[in-house]
Amino acid sequence: MLAADFPTIHAAFLDAFSDYVIRIAPSPGQLEEMLTRRGYDPAASVGVFEDGRLVAFTLNGVDGQWGYDSGTGVVPSHRRRGLARRVMEESFALLRERGCTNYVLEVIESNAPAVALYRDLGFVETRGLQCWSFTSDAPAATAVPGAVEEGWRDVQPSWQNSTASLRRALDRYVVLGDADGYAVVFPSTGELPQLAVRPDRRGHGIGTRLLHQAHAVAGKPLRILNVDDRNAGIARFLERAGAVKTLRQLEMVRTLRG
Numbered sequence: 629m630l631a632a633d634f635p636t637i638h639a640a641f642l643d644a645f646s647d648y649v650i651r652i653a654p655s656p657g658q659l660e661e662m663l664t665r666r667g668y669d670p671a672a673s674v675g676v677f678e679d680g681r682l683v684a685f686t687l688n689g690v691d692g693q694w695g696y697d698s699g700t701g702v703v704p705s706h707r708r709r710g711l712a713r714r715v716m717e718e719s720f721a722l723l724r725e726r727g728c729t730n731y732v733l734e735v736i737e738s739n740a741p742a743v744a745l746y747r748d749l750g751f752v753e754t755r756g757l758q759c760w761s762f763t764s765d766a767p768a769a770t771a772v773p774g775a776v777e778e779g780w781r782d783v784q785p786s787w788q789n790s791t792a793s794l795r796r797a798l799d800r801y802v803v804l805g806d807a808d809g810y811a812v813v814f815p816s817t818g819e820l821p822q823l824a825v826r827p828d829r830r831g832h833g834i835g836t837r838l839l840h841q842a843h844a845v846a847g848k849p850l851r852i853l854n855v856d857d858r859n860a861g862i863a864r865f866l867e868r869a870g871a872v873k874t875l876r877q878l879e880m881v882r883t884l885r886g
Contacts, residue, residue, distance in 0.1 A: 629722070630673035632682055634660065640675075640682040644701025649739050650875065658817075665793045666698040667691050672722045674715040676706075684711035686719045689787070695723035695884070696787045697733035712742075716749055724884050731884055732787060734854065734877045743878065751880035756857035757786055762820075762871040763849040768840035774805025776812065780824040782861070786854035786879060789821040804841050809834040813842040813850070820850045823862075830861075836869055854879075 630637075638656050645652040654662060667689030676684040683706040689696040697719070702711045723731055734757060735742050776791055787793065794801060794812065801814045801821075809825035820842055825834045843850055852871065855862050867873075 630670045630675040630685065630687070632675055632677075636682050637685070637687070640685055640703060641687075641699065641701060643703040644685070645699075647704065649736055661797065661799050663687060663689075663698055665797050666696055666788055667793075667796060668698055669726065672719070672726045672728075674718045674722065676711055676715060678706070684715050686715040688719055688723065690723070690726050690728060691787075691792055693727060693729045694787075695719070695726070695728040695731040697731065700733075712745060713749065716745075720882075720884055729883065729885050731882045732879065734786065734879050737876045737878050746880050746882075749882065751882040753878050754881050755879045757854040757877040757879055758857060758863060759874045759877065760852040760855060760866050760871040761849050761874050762839060762843060762852060762866070762869065764840055764843055764870065766840055768844040769837060771802075771804045771841040771845055772806060774803045774810035776803060776822065777810060777824060777826070780809070780826050783856040783859050785822065786856075789854055791822075794821065802845055804838060804845065808832075809838055811838040811842045813846055815846045818843075818846040818848040818850050820852045823852075835865055839869055839871075 634656070638659050641659060642653060668687055669690045672688040672690050672695060674686045675682050684702040686700040687698040689698050700712055700715060720731065733746065733751065735746060737743070778791065799814055799816055801812055804811045804813070808829040811820060812822040813820050823835060823838055839850070852866065854877065855866070
């Protein structure tokens, strides 16, 4: 169990990710939102302390029989001591105690040391996830409230984009759409966790309209994270709409049975 107050976790998180392959420097409120949405469970999380300082951690979320690594980090001064492996291995037992049978994480593909560690620990790549950015100066039609329609999806959303994650959110999000499609956007961050068009209405500009409406509601570039590689139609749609691919992640899963 990770017995640490939130300011301690936040300070360690900033230090551990200070030289990450992409900039990650959340404010206290942003980190709280991230952990809340991802189902953070201190009883299933692990920390290593030295002289009262949190120097390594794994912040795990739990949802049913699944555990999720919301962030594993080691502060620069304590690397190459096997601490990342240690907190991950201790997580396996804690997650089993919480009833989890599978443990999932996402890692940036270019982060070769982390990918190698996870593979060595028994994680198996399950899919590739693309991240995109979208901005536009084009005017958008007035957005109207919509509703999430689970049946319009071609693939299962990643952990952080799931409807369960949305329900846990502290931050306000907006659902736009109509009977033909919907989009979910967080105005404060520009994050677009879900966009779907009814299968028999695709190819009629509905997705493009929703994309522009979401951009207008946010008033800033959209962050479209974890688009499943297998959903080639979404990738083509985003490319035609003018979105830019920023990076690729790997989703990896380890069984916790036995």
